[in-house]
Amino acid sequence: MLAITIPTHTCVWNSAIPSVFDSAFDLSWIKNHLTDSMFQGTRDYNPKQMAIREKVFNTIVSCFKRHGAETIDTPVFELKETLTGKYGEDSKLIYDLKDQGGELLSLRYDLTVPFARYLAMNKITNIKRYHIAKVYRRDNPAMTRGRYREFYQCDFDIAGQYDAMIPDAECLKIVHEILSELDLGDFRIKVNDRRILDGMFAVCGVPDNMFRTICSTVDKLDKLPWEAVKNEMVNEKGLSEEAADQIGVYVGGMDLAERLLQDQKMCQSTQACAGLTDIKLLFSYLQLFQVTDKVVFDLSLARGLDYYTGIIYEAILTQAGVAPVAPETSNEAPTEECVTVGSVAGGGRYDGLVGMFDPKGRKVPCVGVSIGIERIFSIMEQKAEASTEKIRTTEVQVMVAAAQKNLLEERLRLITELWNAGIKAELMYKKSPKLLSQLQHCEESGIPLVAILGEQELKNGVVKLRNVATRDEVDISRADLIAEIKKRTSA
Amino acid sequence: MLAITIPTHTCVWNSAIPSVFDSAFDLSWIKNHLTDSMFQGTRDYNPKQMAIREKVFNTIVSCFKRHGAETIDTPVFELKETLTGKYGEDSKLIYDLKDQGGELLSLRYDLTVPFARYLAMNKITNIKRYHIAKVYRRDNPAMTRGRYREFYQCDFDIAGQYDAMIPDAECLKIVHEILSELDLGDFRIKVNDRRILDGMFAVCGVPDNMFRTICSTVDKLDKLPWEAVKNEMVNEKGLSEEAADQIGVYVGGMDLAERLLQDQKMCQSTQACAGLTDIKLLFSYLQLFQVTDKVVFDLSLARGLDYYTGIIYEAILTQAGVAPVAPETSNEAPTEECVTVGSVAGGGRYDGLVGMFDPKGRKVPCVGVSIGIERIFSIMEQKAEASTEKIRTTEVQVMVAAAQKNLLEERLRLITELWNAGIKAELMYKKSPKLLSQLQHCEESGIPLVAILGEQELKNGVVKLRNVATRDEVDISRADLIAEIKKRTSA
Numbered sequence: 001m002l003a004i005t006i007p008t009h010t011c012v013w014n015s016a017i018p019s020v021f022d023s024a025f026d027l028s029w030i031k032n033h034l035t036d037s038m039f040q041g042t043r044d045y046n047p048k049q050m051a052i053r054e055k056v057f058n059t060i061v062s063c064f065k066r067h068g069a070e071t072i073d074t075p076v077f078e079l080k081e082t083l084t085g086k087y088g089e090d091s092k093l094i095y096d097l098k099d100q101g102g103e104l105l106s107l108r109y110d111l112t113v114p115f116a117r118y119l120a121m122n123k124i125t126n127i128k129r130y131h132i133a134k135v136y137r138r139d140n141p142a143m144t145r146g147r148y149r150e151f152y153q154c155d156f157d158i159a160g161q162y163d164a165m166i167p168d169a170e171c172l173k174i175v176h177e178i179l180s181e182l183d184l185g186d187f188r189i190k191v192n193d194r195r196i197l198d199g200m201f202a203v204c205g206v207p208d209n210m211f212r213t214i215c216s217t218v219d220k221l222d223k224l225p226w227e228a229v230k231n232e233m234v235n236e237k238g239l240s241e242e243a244a245d246q247i248g249v250y251v252g253g254m255d256l257a258e259r260l261l262q263d264q265k266m267c268q269s270t271q272a273c274a275g276l277t278d279i280k281l282l283f284s285y286l287q288l289f290q291v292t293d294k295v296v297f298d299l300s301l302a303r304g305l306d307y308y309t310g311i312i313y314e315a316i317l318t319q320a321g322v323a324p325v326a327p328e329t330s331n332e333a334p335t336e337e338c339v340t341v342g343s344v345a346g347g348g349r350y351d352g353l354v355g356m357f358d359p360k361g362r363k364v365p366c367v368g369v370s371i372g373i374e375r376i377f378s379i380m381e382q383k384a385e386a387s388t389e390k391i392r393t394t395e396v397q398v399m400v401a402a403a404q405k406n407l408l409e410e411r412l413r414l415i416t417e418l419w420n421a422g423i424k425a426e427l428m429y430k431k432s433p434k435l436l437s438q439l440q441h442c443e444e445s446g447i448p449l450v451a452i453l454g455e456q457e458l459k460n461g462v463v464k465l466r467n468v469a470t471r472d473e474v475d476i477s478r479a480d481l482i483a484e485i486k487k488r489t490s491a
Numbered sequence: 492m493l494a495i496t497i498p499t500h501t502c503v504w505n506s507a508i509p510s511v512f513d514s515a516f517d518l519s520w521i522k523n524h525l526t527d528s529m530f531q532g533t534r535d536y537n538p539k540q541m542a543i544r545e546k547v548f549n550t551i552v553s554c555f556k557r558h559g560a561e562t563i564d565t566p567v568f569e570l571k572e573t574l575t576g577k578y579g580e581d582s583k584l585i586y587d588l589k590d591q592g593g594e595l596l597s598l599r600y601d602l603t604v605p606f607a608r609y610l611a612m613n614k615i616t617n618i619k620r621y622h623i624a625k626v627y628r629r630d631n632p633a634m635t636r637g638r639y640r641e642f643y644q645c646d647f648d649i650a651g652q653y654d655a656m657i658p659d660a661e662c663l664k665i666v667h668e669i670l671s672e673l674d675l676g677d678f679r680i681k682v683n684d685r686r687i688l689d690g691m692f693a694v695c696g697v698p699d700n701m702f703r704t705i706c707s708t709v710d711k712l713d714k715l716p717w718e719a720v721k722n723e724m725v726n727e728k729g730l731s732e733e734a735a736d737q738i739g740v741y742v743g744g745m746d747l748a749e750r751l752l753q754d755q756k757m758c759q760s761t762q763a764c765a766g767l768t769d770i771k772l773l774f775s776y777l778q779l780f781q782v783t784d785k786v787v788f789d790l791s792l793a794r795g796l797d798y799y800t801g802i803i804y805e806a807i808l809t810q811a812g813v814a815p816v817a818p819e820t821s822n823e824a825p826t827e828e829c830v831t832v833g834s835v836a837g838g839g840r841y842d843g844l845v846g847m848f849d850p851k852g853r854k855v856p857c858v859g860v861s862i863g864i865e866r867i868f869s870i871m872e873q874k875a876e877a878s879t880e881k882i883r884t885t886e887v888q889v890m891v892a893a894a895q896k897n898l899l900e901e902r903l904r905l906i907t908e909l910w911n912a913g914i915k916a917e918l919m920y921k922k923s924p925k926l927l928s929q930l931q932h933c934e935e936s937g938i939p940l941v942a943i944l945g946e947q948e949l950k951n952g953v954v955k956l957r958n959v960a961t962r963d964e965v966d967i968s969r970a971d972l973i974a975e976i977k978k979r980t981s982a
Contacts, residue, residue, distance in 0.1 A: 073535065075534070
C-alpha cells in the first residue's frame with residue numbers, strides 16, 4: 001500500500017547552478033524588477049496577470065467550498081509577540097514595523113499562526129476554513145529563483161478533535177483535486193510524519209533539544225546534496241558525526257525506508273510507532289479517496305517549520321510544464337528530480353499551536369494545507385504566453401459606438417439603458433471618436449459586439465448591431481436591443 | 492439644473508458628543524477589540540462577516556466590470572519616498588516598516604498613489620481599472636467612531652487624456668449604481684471642484700501657499716461648526732480673519748452659492764470659471780445617466796487630500812439605515828444632516844499625480860472614486876443581525892451521513908463520488924457519528940440535503956436522500972444520486 005520514494009542525492013537542484021527552468025523564471029522576474037521606483041522582491045500584477053490569478057483563485061476557492069469550508073480574514077500585521085517563537089530559524093525573516101509609539105507589530109509570515117491566534121482568542125474548538133491572503137518574508141530575493149518577499153498563500157485547515165487521519169486525508173484529497181484541475185502536469189505528494197522523524201532522530205542519538213534544528217537541516221535534502229546537509233548538521237549545528245551518519249542511513253535509500261516499518265529499534269520509539277500506524281491508516285483513507293496514485297511516503301521530507309506535530313506533506317510538480325527542459329522520464333529514477341519545479345503545496349498537522357495562544361494552554365488539534373500559488377501563477381502565465389488564445393482582461397459585452405460626429409448624448413443615453421439592464425458596456429470618452437478607432441478597440445480587447453448609432457439609425461429607431469468577429473451587421477429595434485445582446489452573449 | 496445644498500452648521504456630527512448611531516458602532520467595535528492578543532484598530536473577520544463581505548464585493552465588482560474595468564494589484568508596501576509629499580497633513584498617519592537593513596518602506600496609505608506609481612513606471616497612458624485591497628493609517632482609533640487602522644478600499648479610476656467630464660460623470664454613475672444596488676437607504680453625492688475652491692480662496696485673499704492647508708480645514712465643515720473651522724484657519728494656520736470671514740460667506744449658504752455662478756469677482760479667476768463651466772457640463776452628462784436625483788453641488792466640500800486638481804465628490808447616506816435614530820425628514824432641512832452616517836464614497840480628479848512619478852514629469856490625467864467599504868460592511872452586518880434570515884457561511888449542498896456505526900469507509904467512498912462530480916459535500920470526521928448529531932449539524936449550518944447510508948441501503952444499492960427542511964426521505968439508486976442532488980440544488 002505504501003509507495004516508497006528514493007531520495008536522490010546525486011542529482012540535486014542546487015541554487016548555485018540555475019537550471020534551464022530557473023532561467024525561465026529568471027527572465028520574467030528581472031523584467032518585472034528592473035526599476036528603481038519599486039521595492040525589490042515585490043511586484044505589481046498587471047491586468048493580464050490578474051485575469052490569470054482570478055481564474056486560478058476561482059478553481060481553488062471552488063474546491064475549498066466543495067469541501068464545505070468557511071473563510072475568515074485576519075489583519076496583515078500581528079503583535080510581534082504573536083509571531084515570536086513559532087517559526088524556528090526562519091524567524092529572522094519576519095518584517096517588523098517601525099516603533100512609531102505604540103505596540104510592536106510585525107507583518108504576518110504565514111496564515112497558520114494568525115489562524116491559531118484567531119481560534120484561541122475566540123475560543124473556537126472546531127472549524128473548517130480557508131484563507132487566501134498575502135504573507136511577508138524578508139528573504140533575500142534570489143534573482144535566480146523567482147522568489148518574492150510578498151506573496152499569496154491559499155490555506156485550508158481543519159481544526160477540531162476528530163478521529164485519526166480523516167481530516168488529514170481530506171487535506172491530501174484537496175491538494176490532489178486542485179493540482180489535477182489546474183492541469184499543471186504530473187505531480188507527487190510526499191508524506192511523512194514528524195513523530196517518525198523524531199523517533200528516528202531519537203534512535204540515531206540526536207539530543208532532544210536539537211530535534212527541530214536538525215529537522216530544518218534534513219528539510220534541505222531536496223535542494224542540497226547529502227554531504228552539504230551532513231556538513232551543516234555536524235559543523236554548523238554541532239551534531240555528532242555518528243548521529244548524522246545514522247540519519248543518513250535512514251533517509252538514504254529505499255530498502256532502508258521499507259525496513260523501517262519493521263525496524264526493531266524504531267519501534268522502541270512510541271512516537272515513531274504511532275506515526276507509522278497513522279501513515280498506514282492515512283493511506284487506507286487515501287485509497288478510498290482515489291488519490292494514492294500521486295501520494296508517496298518519503299522519509300526525507302522534513303518541512304522547515306517548528307509547529308508541526310504529526311503528518312506532514314508537500315506536493316511537487318514532476319514535469320516542468322511549458323518550460324523548455326530535458327525530456328521527462330516516466331520512472332522514479334533520479335533524473336526525475338532534476339526537472340522538479342519545486343513545491344507547489346505543503347502542510348501538516350500542528351496540534352500544539354493554538355494552545356500557545358490560550359491562557360490555559362487548551363489545545364485544538366489542527367491539520368491544514370497551503371497551496372503555493374505564486375509558482376502556480378508563474379506556470380500559468382508561461383502557459384498563457386505560449387498559447388495562441390488571447391486573454392481578455394475585461395468582460396465587456398458591447399461597445400456603444402457612433403458612426404458620425406456629435407452623437408455623444410445619444411451614446412450616453414444608450415449606454416445608460418444597457419448598464420441599467422446589467423449589460424457590460426463601454427464607450428470611448430471622446431465627443432466624436434472615429435468609427436474605425438472604436439472598432440479597433442473592440443478587436444484589441446476582445447469585445448464581441450458593437451452597437452452603432454448613426455443619424456439614419458436614430459431616425460429609424462434602430463441600432464446597428466455588429467458582430468466583431470464575423471463583421472456581420474444587422475439593424476435591431478431599440479426595444480429589442482437588450483434582449484438581443486443578452487441572447488448573443490449568454491455562454 | 493444644479494441642485495444646491497444648504498451647508499448646515501447648526502446641527503453637526505460632533506465626535507465629542509456621540510450620536511445614537513455612533514453608539515451602535517461603538518458596541519460592536521468594543522466587543523471586537525476587548526482583547527490583548529490583537530492590535531487595537533485592527534480586526535478579524537469571522538465567517539459570517541466574510542459571507543457579507545463577499546456579497547458586498549460581488550455587487551461592487553460586478554458594477555466595475557459592467558463598466559469595463561480591468562483590475563491590477565500592487566504590493567502592500569511601497570518605498571517610503573513614493574508616499575512622501577502626497578497626502579498633505581495626513582502624512583503623519585503613514586506606517587513605516589522598521590529599517591532592517593535595506594530600503595525604507597511604508598505601508599500603502601491608499602490605492603491612488605500606488606496606481607499613479609504603477610502608471611508612471613509602466614508608461615501606461617490610459618487604463619480603466621479597479622483595485623480592491625487593504626490600506627493602512629496610523630490613526631488613533633477613536634472608540635466612538637468605528638474606525639480601523641487597517642481597512643479595505645475599493646477604487647475605480649479612469650486614466651487618460653479624454654474629452655472633459657465624460658469619465659468624471661461615469662465615476663458618479665458608478666457610485667449611484669453601487670449605492671442603489673446595495674440598498675443602503677437614501678444617499679446624496681456632493682460635488683465640487685478644486686478649481687472653484689482655489690478660485691474662491693484667491694478672491695477671498697488666501698495666500699497661494701496656504702490653499703491646500705486651508706482646504707483641509709474647510710473639509711472639516713461636515714464634522715465641526717463654522718466657529719471651530721474658522722478658529723483653526725485663523726489661530727492655528729495664521730489666516731487673516733478677513734479672509735476667513737470671506738470664505739465663510741461663500742460656503743455659508745444657498746443664496747450665496749447660487750450667486751457664485753454669476754459672481755463677477757469669482758469670474759475674474761480663470762480657474763474658478765473653468766471649474767464652474769465643467770460642473771455645468773458634468774451635470775448635463777449626469778442627466779443623461781439619470782443620476783441627478785442624488786447629486787448636489789456643494790461649495791463646502793473640500794476633501795482632505797492634496798492631490799486633487801478638478802472635480803471632487805463624496806457620497807453620504809442620508810438615513811441611518813437600521814440604526815435606531817430619529818425619524819428621517821423628507822426635505823433638505825438641516826435636521827437631515829443629524830442622521831448622516833458619514834461618507835461612503837469619495838473621489839475626484841487628480842491630473843498631476845502620475846507626473847510626480849515620471850522622470851520627465853509626463854502627465855496622465857486621472858479621475859476616480861473610492862468606495863468606503865468598511866462603513867458599508869458595518870451597515871450590512873447590522874441589517875443582517877436585525878433580519879430573521881440566517882446567513883450561511885458555507886455552500887455545502889449535501890451531508891454524507893451514516894445511520895449505523897462503522898460505515899466510515901462507505902461514507903468516504905460515497906463522498907469521493909460526489910466531490911468528483913463537483914457536488915459540495917461534507918461528512919463528520921468521526922468513525923461512527925450519531926445520526927442525530929449529523930442531522931443537527933445540517934440544521935445549524937443550513938445544509939439542505941442529507942445522503943444517508945445504512946446497512947439496508949447498501950444492500951439495496953440505494954441512498955436515503957433527506958430534505959432537511961421538510962424531513963422528507965426517499966430512496967435513490969446510487970446511479971441516479973448525483974443527478975438527483977444536482978436537480979434539487981440547482982437554484
